[in-house]
Amino acid sequence: xxxxxxxxxxFDNKKSPILIFRMNTAGLLTCSFxxxxxxxxxxxxxxxxxxxxxxxxxxxxxxTLGEMSGNxxxxxxxxxxxxIGPLLCNPENQRGWPKIVCNDMKRHIDELRxxxxxxxxxxxxxxxxxxxxxxxxxxxxxxxxxESDGEDLDLHLKTNIEGAVIKWTQQIHDxxxxxxxxxxxxxxxxxxxxxxxxxxxxxxxxxxIYSQLRDPRVKRMASYLEATNSVYLECFKNLLTNVVAGVVxxxxxxxxxxxxxxHFESFEGTDFMDAKPNIRxxxxxxxxxWGNSRYFCSxxxxxxxxxxxxxxxxxxxxxxxxxxxxFQGEPDEQLLKLRKALTNLNHFIATYEMNRDKIETFFxxxxxxxxWSFNFDRVFMRFNVYLKRLKMIESILEATVEILKLxxxxxxxxxxxxxxxECMKVRYFIYICYMTPTxxxx
Numbered sequence: 271x272x273x274x275x276x277x278x279x280x281f282d283n284k285k286s287p288i289l290i291f292r293m294n295t296a297g298l299l300t301c302s303f304x305x306x307x308x309x310x311x312x313x314x315x316x317x318x319x320x321x322x323x324x325x326x327x328x329x330x331x332x333x334t335l336g337e338m339s340g341n342x343x344x345x346x347x348x349x350x351x352x353x354i355g356p357l358l359c360n361p362e363n364q365r366g367w368p369k370i371v372c373n374d375m376k377r378h379i380d381e382l383r384x385x386x387x388x389x390x391x392x393x394x395x396x397x398x399x400x401x402x403x404x405x406x407x408x409x410x411x412x413x414x415x416x417e418s419d420g421e422d423l424d425l426h427l428k429t430n431i432e433g434a435v436i437k438w439t440q441q442i443h444d445x446x447x448x449x450x451x452x453x454x455x456x457x458x459x460x461x462x463x464x465x466x467x468x469x470x471x472x473x474x475x476x477x478x479i480y481s482q483l484r485d486p487r488v489k490r491m492a493s494y495l496e497a498t499n500s501v502y503l504e505c506f507k508n509l510l511t512n513v514v515a516g517v518v519x520x521x522x523x524x525x526x527x528x529x530x531x532x533h534f535e536s537f538e539g540t541d542f543m544d545a546k547p548n549i550r551x552x553x554x555x556x557x558x559x560w561g562n563s564r565y566f567c568s569x570x571x572x573x574x575x576x577x578x579x580x581x582x583x584x585x586x587x588x589x590x591x592x593x594x595x596x597f598q599g600e601p602d603e604q605l606l607k608l609r610k611a612l613t614n615l616n617h618f619i620a621t622y623e624m625n626r627d628k629i630e631t632f633f634x635x636x637x638x639x640x641x642w643s644f645n646f647d648r649v650f651m652r653f654n655v656y657l658k659r660l661k662m663i664e665s666i667l668e669a670t671v672e673i674l675k676l677x678x679x680x681x682x683x684x685x686x687x688x689x690x691x692e693c694m695k696v697r698y699f700i701y702i703c704y705m706t707p708t709x710x711x712x
Contacts, residue, residue: 276301284321290314313338347386355379376403384437397445397475399482402427402434408490415497423498431491432502439509445475446516450574459652461585462534462578466527473520480513519565526563530555538582542590543607546614552579553625561632561639569644576622580653583618587611587656596663605667608660615657619650 280289280303291301292313305313317334318324324332338345357363359379364372384400404427414422453464482488495503533552537545556575559566566572591611596604630639647654 273299273301276303281324284318284323287318289316291316344390347390350379350382350386355383388441396478397441399438399441399479400434401487402430402491404430405487405491408487408494412490412494412497415494420497428494428498428500431495432500434491435495435502435506435509439505442479442509442513445472445479446512448472450571453574453578459581459585460578461538461582462530462575465575465578466531466534469520469523469527473517473524476513476516476520480517483510483513522563522565523571526559526566530559534582538586542583542586542614543610545586546617549614549618549621553621557625557629557632560629560642561637562634567640569642572642573644573648576649577652580650583615584653584656587615596667601667601670605664605671608664608667612657612660612664615653615660619653 276289280286286303288303289301290303290305290313291299292306293311294300314335314337317336318332319334320332322328322332358375364375367375380403387398387400390398404424407424407427408431411424411427415424450465450468453460453468457464492503492506495506530552533548533555537548537552540548556572556579560572561567591607596608626642629641633639
C-alpha cells in the first residue's frame with residue numbers, strides 16, 4: 271500500500287485511530303497505521319479523538335498531534351515527569367481517595383521518577399543521583415526551621431533527604447568498588463585500551479557526581495541535616511569525602527596513563543614482524559606510570575594492564591603469522607616467519623624482565639621504590655601457553671623441512687632400493703600430516 275493510499279484510507283475510515291509519519295532508512299518520508307517495532311529516528315503521530323469524518327473545518331478539533339523520539343527511554347522519562355505524575359497526583363483526580371492511598375500513590379510516582387532518572391544516566395554511561403521528593407521546598411523549609419528556632423520541622427522532607435543520602439551512598443559505593451578487572455568479565459581477552467577507557471569513564475562519572483553534589487539544593491540539604499542533628503549527616507560527609515578522594519585519584523591516573531595510548535596505537539598499527547622497536551618504549555612508559563603516579567603504584571592496578579598488553583601482543587602475533595597459512599605455504603618460509611615471531615616474543619619477555627629489575631630508576635628522587643612483587647604466572651600464564659604452542663609448531667616445521675630433504679637422497683648398495691622406498695613412505699606420511707593442519711589444535 272502506497273503512502274497516498276494510506277493517507278486517503280485514514281481520512282475516509284472513521285475507525286482508524288492513528289497515523290504515524292517517520293523517515294525510513296532511505297531517508298524518505300513514510301506513513302503507516304502502526305508504530306514500527308524498531309525506530310531510531312523521530313516520529314510524528316496524528317491521533318483521532320472522535321470517530322468522525324475529517325474535513326478542513328473540523329480536523330483541528332478532532333486530531334491530537336504529537337511526536338516521539340527514537341529513544342524510548344527518554345520518552346518514558348518525559349511521560350513519567352509530565353504526564354503520569356501530574357495526572358495521578360492531581361488533587362482534582364484524587365477526590366474521594368483515602369489519604370493513605372494518596373500518599374502511597376505519590377510515593378510510587380516519586381520512585382518511578384527516581385528510577386527513570388537513574389536509567390537515563392546509565393544509558394548515557396553516567397551515574398545520576400536522584401533528588402529526594404520535595405527538594406524544591408528545601409530553601410523555604412530551612413528558612414522556616416531557623417526562624418522558628420527549630421520548632422517548624424518538616425519531618426517528611428527530612429525523611430526524604432535521609433533516604434536520598436542512603437541511595438547516593440549505595441550508588442557511589444557500587445562505582446568505587448569497581449576495578450579494572452571488570453574488563454575481563456565483559457570480554458574474554460581485553461586489550462590495553464580497556465584499562466584506559468575504564469579510568470576515563472570512572473573520572474567522568476566521579477566528576478559528574480561531584481558536580482551534582484555542588485548543586486545549591488544539595489548544599490541546603492546538608493545544612494538542613496546539620497541543623498536538625500540528623501544521624502545521616504556523618505554519612506553524607508563520608509560520601510562527599512569519598513567522591514573528592516576518588517576524583518583526585520582518577521585524575522592522577524588519567525594524566526599519567528594518557529601517554530600510553532600513543533604507544534598502544536602505534537604497536538597495534540604496526541605489523542608484528544616490524545614491531546620489535548616499539549616494545550621497549552611501551553614498557554618504559556609503563557614504568558614511568560608506575561613510578562610517577564601516586565595512586566597507580568599498586569600491584570592490583572598494574573596486573574590487569576600487563577595482562578591486557580599480553581593480549582595485545584598475542585593478537586598482533588596471530589594476525590601476523592596467520593595460523594591457518596602455517597601449514598599451507600612452503601615449510602622453510604613458514605619456519606623463518608615463525609622464528610622471527612618467536613624472537614619478538616622472547617624480546618617482549620626480556621624487556622619486561624629488564625624493566626622489572628631496574629624499576630627503581632623510574633621513581634623520582636626521594637621516593638621509596640615499589641617493586642613489581644607479584645607472581646609471574648598471574649600476568650603471563652596465557653602468554654606462556656601461547657609461546658609453548660608456537661615452539662611446538664616450530665619443532666614440527668623443523669622436522670618437516672628435514673624430512674622433505676629425503677626427496678633428494680638416494681641410497682646405494684644391496685638394500686638401497688628398499689631403504690629409498692621406506693624413506694619415500696616416511697616423506698609421504700610427513701607430507702600428509704603437514705597438509706592437514708586440523709590434526710593440530712591451534
